[in-house]
Amino acid sequence: MRSLIFIPILIIGVILQSTIISQFSILSGFADLLLLIVVSWSINTDDKLAVVWAILAGSLVSIFSAMTPLVPILGYVIAVSITKSVVNRTWQVPIIAVIFSTIISTLVIHILSIGAIWINSNFSSNIVELIQIITVPSLFLNILLILPVNSLIKDISHWVFPETEIE
Amino acid sequence: MKTKNIELIQTVIVISFVIGLLVLALSGSLGIYSNSLNSSFVAAQSFIYTRFVVFQEFFTIPRDVITLRQRNTQLESEVSKLQGQVVSLQKSVQEGEVLAALVNFSRKNPENSYSAATVIGRDPSPFLRYLIIDKGSNDGIVKGMPVITDQGLVGRIDAVISSASRVQLITDTNAVVNIRLEKAEKDAVMLGSPSGDLSIDLLSQEVIVQPGDVLLTSGISGGYPADIIVGQVLSVKKKDSDLFQLATVQPIVDFTRLKLVMVITDFKSINIDPLIPAQ
Numbered sequence: 233m234r235s236l237i238f239i240p241i242l243i244i245g246v247i248l249q250s251t252i253i254s255q256f257s258i259l260s261g262f263a264d265l266l267l268l269i270v271v272s273w274s275i276n277t278d279d280k281l282a283v284v285w286a287i288l289a290g291s292l293v294s295i296f297s298a299m300t301p302l303v304p305i306l307g308y309v310i311a312v313s314i315t316k317s318v319v320n321r322t323w324q325v326p327i328i329a330v331i332f333s334t335i336i337s338t339l340v341i342h343i344l345s346i347g348a349i350w351i352n353s354n355f356s357s358n359i360v361e362l363i364q365i366i367t368v369p370s371l372f373l374n375i376l377l378i379l380p381v382n383s384l385i386k387d388i389s390h391w392v393f394p395e396t397e398i399e
Numbered sequence: 400m401k402t403k404n405i406e407l408i409q410t411v412i413v414i415s416f417v418i419g420l421l422v423l424a425l426s427g428s429l430g431i432y433s434n435s436l437n438s439s440f441v442a443a444q445s446f447i448y449t450r451f452v453v454f455q456e457f458f459t460i461p462r463d464v465i466t467l468r469q470r471n472t473q474l475e476s477e478v479s480k481l482q483g484q485v486v487s488l489q490k491s492v493q494e495g496e497v498l499a500a501l502v503n504f505s506r507k508n509p510e511n512s513y514s515a516a517t518v519i520g521r522d523p524s525p526f527l528r529y530l531i532i533d534k535g536s537n538d539g540i541v542k543g544m545p546v547i548t549d550q551g552l553v554g555r556i557d558a559v560i561s562s563a564s565r566v567q568l569i570t571d572t573n574a575v576v577n578i579r580l581e582k583a584e585k586d587a588v589m590l591g592s593p594s595g596d597l598s599i600d601l602l603s604q605e606v607i608v609q610p611g612d613v614l615l616t617s618g619i620s621g622g623y624p625a626d627i628i629v630g631q632v633l634s635v636k637k638k639d640s641d642l643f644q645l646a647t648v649q650p651i652v653d654f655t656r657l658k659l660v661m662v663i664t665d666f667k668s669i670n671i672d673p674l675i676p677a678q
Binding site: 246249250251254255257260261262264266293296297298299303304342345346349352353357361362365366370 | 519520521522523524525526527529531557558565567571572573592593594595655
């Protein structure tokens with residue numbers, strides 16, 4: 233029940249994402265705060281409900297976004313799976329796990345987003361151009377933002393689960 | 400008796416000397432001597448006063464520094480408070496200017512009814528171009544209403560809840576705007592893209608298009624009212640081997656700085672999708 237604290241964190245996260253984070257862009261890319269929160273939570277806790285929170289995070293994003301709901305939901309669930317898998321393999325070097333999970337998760341969500349747009353619209357843009365002006369800047373901002381987000385989520389997770397010492 | 404006489408004589412001599420000096424001084428005979436004497440006095444006075452001031456400051460300045468520091472702190476706090484007020488007032492002025500421009504626009508275009516709305520968010524996905532505004536179905540907003548600013552076309556309402564709406568910008572991938580090239584007097588279709596670039600596709604080779612040409616909404620297909628400024632032609636790609644020429648468009652509205660928009664509330668968009676044959 234303690235992990236219910238993650239619900240208000242997600243709600244605050246999606247509001248910040250929609251209002252503030254989306255304003256700080258490089259070219260056309262910006263950070264995905266919800267993804268970073270989900271990844272950090274998966275790394276810092278042994279919460280069995282991590283996949284549920286990923287689905288909730290995706291659903292919250294769907295309220296604000298015009299993107300097909302399947303993209304954020306599936307994207308965040310895959311992100312949790314990747315993170316758990318990476319943590320199990322690189323548990324001695326958590327910072328590498330954090331950054332590696334962020335990179336892979338960002339790429340997965342962007343691939344899903346491009347796929348969804350390609351299916352739903354008359355998509356005729358150059359993929360390389362999209363990667364250059366959206367994916368690469370988003371990736372850079374995600375890597376930049378994951379460190380403070382991870383620290384914050386780590387503190388919260390230690391407060392929520394004081395007996396858990398994953399790292 | 401003899402001593403008394405000597406004292407009297409001395410006194411008389413001194414008095415006589417003083418009176419003599421006064422008479423000489425008053426008559427101006429001692430001018431040269433008095434000037435040099437005055438100069439010496441002034442020099443001595445200046446020398447002593449300067450040293451005295453230094454000596455006085457040595458003891459009084461520390462007290463003044465404390466006072467000055469207190470005063471400085473007080474003034475700094477006042478400056479920061481005033482700077483805050485300046486920023487607040489500048490923000491108010493900017494909002495006022497935007498509102499004035501919107502009011503001015505609505506006065507110049509009285510044929511439509513407008514509802515002003517504040518931009519409160521953006522789509523969380525970087526691949527989509529949507530805004531969230533603070534007016535919803537409670538304010539009479541319905542899906543399909545065009546959204547504009549005093550500069551030009553912004554997009555149209557895509558989804559509505561009771562107190563907020565989502566606006567699809569004309570730069571979005573799924574946005575299609577029927578436009579008219581004002582100079583060439585030809586209709587065309589403008590498309591958005593995931594990168595936010597606008598382009599005119601399927602433009603016949605015969606149409607003469609040049610950078611800087613103004614684009615207006617044509618009103619065809621019933622998605623937007625006619626004659627709203629959309630943007631300008633930025634560049635034209637034309638190859639003789641191609642069937643159509645391609646033009647990129649610079650939108651007139653800066654979508655990154657949008658704060659206030661207007662929804663045209665009396666425009667009923669027509670959905671012609673059922674009339675388009677399925678592919």
